[in-house]
Amino acid sequence: MTGTFHNTQTIGEIVAILPEAADIFNRHRIDFCCGGARQLSTAIREQNLNEAEILNELENAFEKSRKTPGSAASFIEMEPDSLVRHILNTHHVYTKRVLPEIEELLIKIMNVHGERHPELFRVQKLFSALKADLEQHLQKEERVLFPMMEAYRNDPAQEVGARIRSAINVMENEHTGAGDILKELREVTEDYQVPEDGCGSYSLAYAKIKELESDLFQHIHLENNILFKKWV
Numbered sequence: 001m002t003g004t005f006h007n008t009q010t011i012g013e014i015v016a017i018l019p020e021a022a023d024i025f026n027r028h029r030i031d032f033c034c035g036g037a038r039q040l041s042t043a044i045r046e047q048n049l050n051e052a053e054i055l056n057e058l059e060n061a062f063e064k065s066r067k068t069p070g071s072a073a074s075f076i077e078m079e080p081d082s083l084v085r086h087i088l089n090t091h092h093v094y095t096k097r098v099l100p101e102i103e104e105l106l107i108k109i110m111n112v113h114g115e116r117h118p119e120l121f122r123v124q125k126l127f128s129a130l131k132a133d134l135e136q137h138l139q140k141e142e143r144v145l146f147p148m149m150e151a152y153r154n155d156p157a158q159e160v161g162a163r164i165r166s167a168i169n170v171m172e173n174e175h176t177g178a179g180d181i182l183k184e185l186r187e188v189t190e191d192y193q194v195p196e197d198g199c200g201s202y203s204l205a206y207a208k209i210k211e212l213e214s215d216l217f218q219h220i221h222l223e224n225n226i227l228f229k230k231w232v
């Protein structure tokens with residue numbers, strides 16, 4: 001399969017989809033930890049690398065990984081109903097749990113540190129938009145899209161297929177919207193750098209947003225690149 005990776009994806013997104021990409025990036029001295037928010041094209045330019053070669057290496061590693069049971073890429077071999085169950089039990093449960101936790105932490109640090117770090121007001125505003133968007137988005141998938149997919153498997157009616165495709169379009173746009181907010185959060189927080197006078201809650205809030213970001217990349221990858229592709 002070709003075309004899983006492209007040069008506008010960030011290094012972090014690629015490692016979330018294919019953890020083995022970390023070895024490839026290491027080998028080419030592409031920083032995937034602190035520099036994870038950069039687009040692949042930027043990293044390739046900085047290191048003076050050959051884009052086609054790197055993309056080829058990534059695609060080959062992905063092919064190998066998807067044939068390995070239990071690997072991140074092996075989800076591609078899953079039946080759609082098992083994949084939906086996996087998405088619900090891991091990513092949806094996790095997201096619904098951490099969103100209010102992070103919001104509470106952000107309000108707390110905003111009250112304590114907001115005066116000296118006014119960017120926290122922007123962080124809190126962006127995060128609350130992300131939370132509202134994601135909570136609605138998860139509900140749409142759980143109440144509308146996934147049940148429609150289930151119904152279609154039992155009775156593949158043409159009009160249900162068309163409704164599924166149009167719902168998928170909406171979901172994909174919402175994924176892009178969430179990704180945009182996360183990119184803005186990275187910019188405002190300078191890659192989640194905790195200031196020297198930041199307390200434990202400050203570090204915890206930023207660590208939790210980073211963890212949510214990487215979980216969301218994997219979650220969106222499973223939906224956009226694997227589950228939804230079965231209805232194209």
Ligand SMILES: [Fe+2]
Pocket residue numbers: 087091092138141219223
């Ligand atoms: Fe989802």
Ligand SMILES: [Fe+2]
Pocket residue numbers: 137141171175220223
């Ligand atoms: Fe989704």
